[in-house]
Amino acid sequence: MPDVSIKFCGLSRAEDVSAAAEAGARYVGFVFFEKSPRNVSVAQARDLALEVPMGIAKVALVVNPDDATLDEIVAQVPLDMLQLHGSEPPGRVAEIRARYGLPVMKAIGVAEASDLEAIDRYAPVADQLLIDTKKPKDADRPGGNGLTFDWRLLAGRKYWTVPWMLAGGLTQDNVAEAVRVTGARQVDLSSAIESAPGVKDAARMKAFAAALRD
Numbered sequence: 001m002p003d004v005s006i007k008f009c010g011l012s013r014a015e016d017v018s019a020a021a022e023a024g025a026r027y028v029g030f031v032f033f034e035k036s037p038r039n040v041s042v043a044q045a046r047d048l049a050l051e052v053p054m055g056i057a058k059v060a061l062v063v064n065p066d067d068a069t070l071d072e073i074v075a076q077v078p079l080d081m082l083q084l085h086g087s088e089p090p091g092r093v094a095e096i097r098a099r100y101g102l103p104v105m106k107a108i109g110v111a112e113a114s115d116l117e118a119i120d121r122y123a124p125v126a127d128q129l130l131i132d133t134k135k136p137k138d139a140d141r142p143g144g145n146g147l148t149f150d151w152r153l154l155a156g157r158k159y160w161t162v163p164w165m166l167a168g169g170l171t172q173d174n175v176a177e178a179v180r181v182t183g184a185r186q187v188d189l190s191s192a193i194e195s196a197p198g199v200k201d202a203a204r205m206k207a208f209a210a211a212l213r214d
């Protein structure tokens with residue numbers, strides 16, 4: 001198994017941060033999206049971020065944010081990256097990257113081959129891409145739905161001009177296969193490390209990391 005970096009997303013308690021660090025996460029994500037069971041306030045995110053050990057990147061996940069929202073988050077929360085998980089067009093991604101001077105990861109939702117065309121549009125304006133399952137029509141959030149997409153869509157893709165992460169329904173049982181099929185060297189997940197919606201579980205984080213290591 002190659003070395004694969006893990007991002008655990010949607011942490012909301014200090015013990016989640018400790019568990020993520022202990023499991024070997026290289027990124028942790030804080031979700032700013034009111035309809036999500038993982039939603040955190042700016043103050044909560046700040047407290048959590050201050051608990052994150054050096055060397056683990058702190059990522060703020062936002063959905064079609066306006067400048068006022070981002071101004072507040074960036075001013076209050078010590079961050080290493082912004083994750084844009086809405087329908088932000090490439091120009092807005094570039095604008096956010098320039099305005100805040102933070103690396104930006106743009107999420108791209110995939111359900112079919114044509115969705116991959118977005119990779120070429122966003123790679124020039126983002127520092128990383130997050131290739132995630134496309135939001136189902138009836139879902140009330142654009143990510144974190146615990147659903148996979150057809151990984152074979154990425155199988156033949158050799159050239160990526162920016163680093164990328166694979167996401168969408170990854171679990172301790174399927175991640176080795178997902179990495180094998182797609183060639184991903186970074187993975188992101190949320191649902192499979194929860195014991196209930198929004199409640200992270202230390203044992204599941206550990207088991208997921210072990211599945212990638214062993």
Ligand SMILES: O=C(O)c1ccccc1NCC(=O)[C@H](O)[C@H](O)COP(=O)(O)O
Nearest residue numbers: 009036143144145146168169189190191
């Ligand atoms: O997790 C959320 O609640 C969420 C809400 C709004 C936008 C994005 C959201 N999550 C995005 C992530 O980065 C998830 O980790 C990613 O979609 C994978 O989630 P899962 O399929 O649950 O592992």
